[in-house]
Amino acid sequence: MAQGIKDHDDKTHPLQGAGGLDHAALSDIFNQDENRVDWHDETLWWIRQKRDKAVNQLPEWESLRETASQIKNNVLSDLSNYLLQFEANATKNGITIHWAADAKEHNEIVLSLLLSKQVMQMVKSKSMLTEECHLNEFLAENGIDVIDSDLGERIVQLAKEPPSHIVLPCIHKKKEEIGELFHQYLGTPAGNADPQFLTETARQHLRETFLTRKATLTGVNFAVAATGEFVVCTNEGNADMGAHLADIHIASMGIEKIIPERKHLGVFLRLLTRSATGQPITTYSSHFSKPRAGQEMHIIIVDNGRTVQLGREDFRNSLKCIRCGACMNTCPVYRRSGGHSYHNAISGPIGSILAPNLDMEKYADLPFASTLCGSCSNVCPVKIDIHQQLYKWRQVIVKNGYATTAKKASMHLMSFTLSTPSVYHVGGKAGRWVLKHAPFAVNNKFNPWYKHRDMPEPPKESFGEWYAKNKNGKQ
Amino acid sequence: MRVGLFIPCYVDQFYPDAAKATLQLLEKLGVDVVYPPKQTCCGQPMANSGFEHLTTGCNELFIKNFAEFDYVVAPSGSCVLHMREHLHDDKNPEVAAQLSNKVYELTSFLTDVLKVTSLPARFPHKVGFHQSCHGQRGLHLSQMSELVAPGFSKPGSLLNMVEGIEIIPLNRIDECCGFGGTFCVVEEAVSAKMGKDRVEDHLEHGAEFITGVDMSCLMHMEGILHRQGSKVKVLHIAQILNGSPLTP
Numbered sequence: 001m002a003q004g005i006k007d008h009d010d011k012t013h014p015l016q017g018a019g020g021l022d023h024a025a026l027s028d029i030f031n032q033d034e035n036r037v038d039w040h041d042e043t044l045w046w047i048r049q050k051r052d053k054a055v056n057q058l059p060e061w062e063s064l065r066e067t068a069s070q071i072k073n074n075v076l077s078d079l080s081n082y083l084l085q086f087e088a089n090a091t092k093n094g095i096t097i098h099w100a101a102d103a104k105e106h107n108e109i110v111l112s113l114l115l116s117k118q119v120m121q122m123v124k125s126k127s128m129l130t131e132e133c134h135l136n137e138f139l140a141e142n143g144i145d146v147i148d149s150d151l152g153e154r155i156v157q158l159a160k161e162p163p164s165h166i167v168l169p170c171i172h173k174k175k176e177e178i179g180e181l182f183h184q185y186l187g188t189p190a191g192n193a194d195p196q197f198l199t200e201t202a203r204q205h206l207r208e209t210f211l212t213r214k215a216t217l218t219g220v221n222f223a224v225a226a227t228g229e230f231v232v233c234t235n236e237g238n239a240d241m242g243a244h245l246a247d248i249h250i251a252s253m254g255i256e257k258i259i260p261e262r263k264h265l266g267v268f269l270r271l272l273t274r275s276a277t278g279q280p281i282t283t284y285s286s287h288f289s290k291p292r293a294g295q296e297m298h299i300i301i302v303d304n305g306r307t308v309q310l311g312r313e314d315f316r317n318s319l320k321c322i323r324c325g326a327c328m329n330t331c332p333v334y335r336r337s338g339g340h341s342y343h344n345a346i347s348g349p350i351g352s353i354l355a356p357n358l359d360m361e362k363y364a365d366l367p368f369a370s371t372l373c374g375s376c377s378n379v380c381p382v383k384i385d386i387h388q389q390l391y392k393w394r395q396v397i398v399k400n401g402y403a404t405t406a407k408k409a410s411m412h413l414m415s416f417t418l419s420t421p422s423v424y425h426v427g428g429k430a431g432r433w434v435l436k437h438a439p440f441a442v443n444n445k446f447n448p449w450y451k452h453r454d455m456p457e458p459p460k461e462s463f464g465e466w467y468a469k470n471k472n473g474k475q
Numbered sequence: 476m477r478v479g480l481f482i483p484c485y486v487d488q489f490y491p492d493a494a495k496a497t498l499q500l501l502e503k504l505g506v507d508v509v510y511p512p513k514q515t516c517c518g519q520p521m522a523n524s525g526f527e528h529l530t531t532g533c534n535e536l537f538i539k540n541f542a543e544f545d546y547v548v549a550p551s552g553s554c555v556l557h558m559r560e561h562l563h564d565d566k567n568p569e570v571a572a573q574l575s576n577k578v579y580e581l582t583s584f585l586t587d588v589l590k591v592t593s594l595p596a597r598f599p600h601k602v603g604f605h606q607s608c609h610g611q612r613g614l615h616l617s618q619m620s621e622l623v624a625p626g627f628s629k630p631g632s633l634l635n636m637v638e639g640i641e642i643i644p645l646n647r648i649d650e651c652c653g654f655g656g657t658f659c660v661v662e663e664a665v666s667a668k669m670g671k672d673r674v675e676d677h678l679e680h681g682a683e684f685i686t687g688v689d690m691s692c693l694m695h696m697e698g699i700l701h702r703q704g705s706k707v708k709v710l711h712i713a714q715i716l717n718g719s720p721l722t723p
Contacts, residue, residue, distance in 0.1 A: 024662045031664040041672070045647070052620065061623040330621065332651045336668050369662060371655030371669075372523065374612035378621035391523065398525030411526040418484065418521075419532025421513040428488040448660040452667035453698025456489045463487045463494035467510050471498075 022365040027337035041335040048329045050278025068267050069383035072320035075258050082225040082258045089228025093290040100302045103133035109300050119215040125239035126150040127219030128166050129252045131345040147209045149238035151202050158185045164339025167276045167325035172338050216242030220253035226261045229289040233282035240286050248296045255306050256319040271381035275324040309357045314392045318353050320382040327376035349376035353389040364402035367393035432458040478508045479544035483554045484516040490690045493711035497550040500717040511540040519557040523656045547578045550713050552610020552688045555580040582630040596718035599639030603682035606649040607689035620649050643680040654695035670699045685709045
């Protein structure tokens with residue numbers, strides 16, 4: 001595979017698991033093909049520019065962000081009541097509500113619903129929650145055939161890879177690679193990489209799937225507490241196609257997807273797609289309120305660590321996230337390391353503050369995969385202080401003992417040196433002496449700085465030394 | 476007005492000319508500047524690596540050195556942001572809080588406190604201005620491209636006072652250079668690539684010099700320029716504003 005990452009099923013090289021390569025190592029592999037890095041960076045930067053153009057057409061953009069942030073803060077401050085309100089109203093509408101404490105319960109509920117209808121094939125539109133729960137793998141192990149109907153998701157499903165981006169799942173794949181996949185799996189002519197032709201092929205292939213599947217699963221973008229409705233946003237209409245043709249519609253949502261009232265959609269729908277792709281709104285923003293005659297509609301409300309995050313004061317507001325992916329598109333690290341380097345269903349800056357909550361040891365590397373430049377917090381439509389949380393996660397991870405021994409030792413040495421002026425002055429002088437007289441001691445392969453960068457020229461004296469000679473007492 | 480000059484550790488050791496220019500510029504503007512000799516570092520390298528709990532010594536030292544001054548000025552946005560956000564002292568929380576509000580990055584001290592309107596500086600060259608993220612997004616030295624808000628730039632307004640200078644445009648006006656403190660070695664591959672890309676944007680637009688408010692970003696870009704054999708030089712903004720950057 002292009003990124004040197006092994007197949008998702010390859011347990012010897014787990015993409016998601018302790019013992020796998022960390023972000024730095026995976027980025028190093030990704031960066032061995034510089035042309036691909038440039039292409040990936042430019043592609044996502046283009047989307048960031050589309051976003052900029054779209055948001056600059058709304059003079060009220062910053063106040064929309066602030067409003068959305070406050071609505072979400074309100075939701076998080078009273079989440080249990082909102083959820084109960086949503087449950088009551090949805091039930092009144094004829095929807096069956098299920099509660100899942102974790103990924104395992106979620107997956108088992110889906111399986112039991114399918115088995116109760118003797119359905120062995122399901123069509124699924126994009127849902128990052130089901131990626132987080134590894135639903136596809138679980139259902140496959142239980143003999144259920146799942147077809148992803150979002151085009152990008154379908155492509156990574158054919159490639160047996162996880163999505164690399166929450167909105168643009170196959171953004172790491174060039175069109176030629178997609179052509180090759182379609183040739184292999186869907187019988188298109190070899191070497192044909194025409195996007196329109198490939199999309200049409202996928203459309204025809206999926207149409208057959210839609211017509212024959214009895215069950216569909218969608219995600220949920222917004223769940224309205226006051227009405228018990230939910231809204232699913234797609235550009236391809238695939239969620240609607242699935243939901244309208246299937247006998248049973250299952251919708252999976254995290255507990256944080258609640259908004260209090262329908263009118264709040266007027267804020268969030270304006271923010272979501274402008275932030276995500278620079279479009280004014282998703283092509284389809286479908287409202288589901290009740291099952292049609294003869295259809296069953298189920299909502300699975302999933303916790304999976306979210307209440308733990310809600311209890312972490314410093315990290316609570318990460319639950320405001322509406323999954324637009326703007327932080328990924330703007331992140332200069334993400335653009336140059338690729339989504340798979342985050343070895344988590346949700347990549348990029350937001351993934352780096354969500355993942356350690358689920359498994360601090362496994363994702364201890366992610367909060368360090370940032371320069372703390374702060375661009376992510378600025379594009380976030382719900383004003384999550386992402387880069388501040390990255391900094392705070394670093395402190396928590398170190399305090400919980402997940403720093404390497406070598407790093408701990410070097411930090412203690414640094415702390416001692418920098419707290420003791422005499423040691424600092426001698427150390428600085430010695431360091432400059434080594435650089436000047438024995439540069440080979442520093443300029444070698446053991447110094448990661450030196451691999452692509454030269455060390456600064458050592459000056460003959462430090463500023464402190466110059467000041468002592470020239471300035472002291474002369475004021 | 477008595478100003479304590481804080482020179483970040485790596486500037487002290489590797490870029491004394493940037494520190495001298497800062498001192499001379501402040502003196503030229505009539506400020507009474509003192510450099511307390513027993514200063515070291517703001518503690519950010521530890522804190523950003525997750526070891527903020529090891530910065531007590533640095534904090535105590537900083538307070539001991541600088542509490543007496545009306546203002547503390549440093550030629551760095553990043554170190555100043557760290558002091559603004561994280562300087563603390565459990566024994567004297569009020570002293571620390573008061574001091575942290577008095578710490579200024581050089582260019583914002585010039586624009587906001589001294590309210591400088593002209594500078595006796597000439598620099599007839601094509602210059603690329605690098606927006607260092609901590610100064611820009613942290614201290615709001617310049618408007619950020621992500622926001623829908625009116626533009627401004629404190630360092631930019633000062634550069635505009637320099638005779639003969641030509642500030643070149645950039646494709647990406649405020650993309651991070653990839654230095655990121657310990658990030659530059661922990662995430663070597665991405666850091667170096669970000670640096671290469673940032674340098675390339677300046678080169679493509681014909682920069683003869685790259686300047687900025689943070690020597691750390693400039694050190695990173697200088698390392699890349701030097702490796703590429705480029706003749707383009709980096710200069711701290713103080714060296715340009717002080718008027719005579721090219722003579723020792």
